[in-house]
Amino acid sequence: MKITVIGTGYVGLVSGACFAEVGINVVCVDVDQKKIEGLKNGIMPIYEPGLEEIVKRNYASGRLQFTTDLGDAIQGSEVAFIAVGTPPGEDGSADLKYVLAVADEIGAKMSDYIVVATKSTVPVTTGEKVRAAIKTALDKRASDLPFAVASNPEFLKEGAAVEDFMKPDRIVIGVDDERAEAIMKRLYKPFQLNGDRIIFMDIPSAEMTKYAANAMLATKISFMNDIANLCELVGANANMVRKGIGSDPRIGTKFIYPGVGYGGSCFPKDVKAIIKTGKQYGYELKVLQSVEDVNDAQKHVLVKKIKQHFGEDLSGMTFAIWGLSFKPNTDDMREAPAIVIIDELIAAGAKVKGYDPIAMKEAQHIYIGDKITYAKDAYDACVDADALLLVTEWSEFRIPSWEALGKLLNNKVIFDGRNIYDKKYLQDLGWIHYGIGV
Numbered sequence: 001m002k003i004t005v006i007g008t009g010y011v012g013l014v015s016g017a018c019f020a021e022v023g024i025n026v027v028c029v030d031v032d033q034k035k036i037e038g039l040k041n042g043i044m045p046i047y048e049p050g051l052e053e054i055v056k057r058n059y060a061s062g063r064l065q066f067t068t069d070l071g072d073a074i075q076g077s078e079v080a081f082i083a084v085g086t087p088p089g090e091d092g093s094a095d096l097k098y099v100l101a102v103a104d105e106i107g108a109k110m111s112d113y114i115v116v117a118t119k120s121t122v123p124v125t126t127g128e129k130v131r132a133a134i135k136t137a138l139d140k141r142a143s144d145l146p147f148a149v150a151s152n153p154e155f156l157k158e159g160a161a162v163e164d165f166m167k168p169d170r171i172v173i174g175v176d177d178e179r180a181e182a183i184m185k186r187l188y189k190p191f192q193l194n195g196d197r198i199i200f201m202d203i204p205s206a207e208m209t210k211y212a213a214n215a216m217l218a219t220k221i222s223f224m225n226d227i228a229n230l231c232e233l234v235g236a237n238a239n240m241v242r243k244g245i246g247s248d249p250r251i252g253t254k255f256i257y258p259g260v261g262y263g264g265s266c267f268p269k270d271v272k273a274i275i276k277t278g279k280q281y282g283y284e285l286k287v288l289q290s291v292e293d294v295n296d297a298q299k300h301v302l303v304k305k306i307k308q309h310f311g312e313d314l315s316g317m318t319f320a321i322w323g324l325s326f327k328p329n330t331d332d333m334r335e336a337p338a339i340v341i342i343d344e345l346i347a348a349g350a351k352v353k354g355y356d357p358i359a360m361k362e363a364q365h366i367y368i369g370d371k372i373t374y375a376k377d378a379y380d381a382c383v384d385a386d387a388l389l390l391v392t393e394w395s396e397f398r399i400p401s402w403e404a405l406g407k408l409l410n411n412k413v414i415f416d417g418r419n420i421y422d423k424k425y426l427q428d429l430g431w432i433h434y435g436i437g438v
């Protein structure tokens, strides 16, 4: 079986490599020539645990190929996945220009029946837009080649993408064509040896499922951040409350960790996009508007605590920041809370020394530029700093030497944005610990 994956980013590269890993012949396509050349030479464009190994193995075997030539790639492919970006437009709605450009190119270059499956996160009605774009391109060359459109949203998490793809909780497929359904079933068979994981549905429902899933997860996080902020005011401990409610299986233990707000390339943009979809249909998604408002405010909570401790004017002070990426195990800086925190510290006159095990290159290149200095390790970041901020909970930060840190920092003060440290233990060692609702 041969397939093509168009867009070789977090989703496209992981999906392509994982399909190849189970024996499917995969061609990954991207317009970014540098990325494609790099991949051919074993250079990964992103950091994702376990990815490099399977990319290299499957590239060496010939099952995984990389190209910039979409027309060539789709010849003989039973499925073409669209996995390009859908960034927020000015008004918050998902910008479909990359998706529709790919659909147009498929229509212009296909030579046989093909299933065009959208893996990018796209709003309801996109399936129809993709179908229309392919049809228009076929009409232009007076062709009536048959094709099918499907929606196959992706649910992988960055930092655990390979594992999520190889062992999916569910595979959602929106489809309205029997032949396409059979092809998708065959394609995903290797991922469900432990039981049927595919949920077939109509295309609009599949498209909506993706947004509803992310919106629900974002809601859990904002809800918990709201509760944590209240815990702080009333003298309750958000960690205890989290355990107390999470033990109810109806609530569950996952995605109820308070922190410095959710970031990344998905939750912020997808919550915005579904709110916008509601507006387009004259419906106000009030819960999700609040989810977004709470999250925007939560990104400022740590600096608010810093100012309460040190005063509004932070000029002349230096802060050490541990963790820059939006979550651990990724180099992705998109919408990382660290960006907001660093901007705010600098606006208040402070200097920032940052350290991240993987994301410093990305931070330097794209987002934070020269606004901060980068440390060579976690301890180096603390030399002569006035306090430490834990922003992203990488494993290597979990059990530091408090004795060493106490000597490096000017003050034994820590702002723990992910509640990974034990307040009581630190207090006994003479530290002042600020957490989120603890």
Ligand SMILES: NC(=O)c1ccc[n+]([C@@H]2O[C@H](COP(=O)([O-])OP(=O)(O)OC[C@H]3O[C@@H](n4cnc5c(N)ncnc54)[C@H](O)[C@@H]3O)[C@@H](O)[C@H]2O)c1
Pocket: 006, 007, 008, 009, 010, 011, 012, 029, 030, 031, 032, 035, 083, 084, 085, 086, 098, 101, 102, 119, 120, 121, 122, 154, 155, 156, 157, 158, 265, 266
């Ligand atoms: N990142 C995630 O964890 C994740 C998870 C699930 C779903 N999604 C969704 O998947 C989509 C892709 O996200 P991503 O994070 O992988 O994006 P990304 O920015 O990492 O990758 C997109 C790739 O598409 C390429 N591209 C753009 N136009 C192209 C074209 N015409 N032909 C070929 N390639 C083209 C870009 O060069 C880029 O390499 C988005 O809709 C996103 O919401 C992302």
Ligand SMILES: O=c1ccn([C@@H]2O[C@H](COP(=O)(O)OP(=O)(O)O[C@H]3O[C@H](CO)[C@@H](O)[C@H](O)[C@H]3O)[C@@H](O)[C@H]2O)c(=O)[nH]1
Pocket: 121, 154, 155, 156, 157, 158, 159, 214, 217, 221, 254, 255, 256, 257, 258, 259, 260, 261, 262, 263, 264, 265, 266, 267, 326, 327
């Ligand atoms: O209890 C929690 C869990 C997460 N987060 C934050 O939420 C953000 C998103 O984390 P996570 O969901 O683990 O990573 P993503 O890679 O953004 O994955 C989400 O977005 C993807 C893109 O749509 C989906 O495919 C995934 O299912 C969905 O989890 C990060 O900033 C986390 O720090 C919290 O603050 N508290």
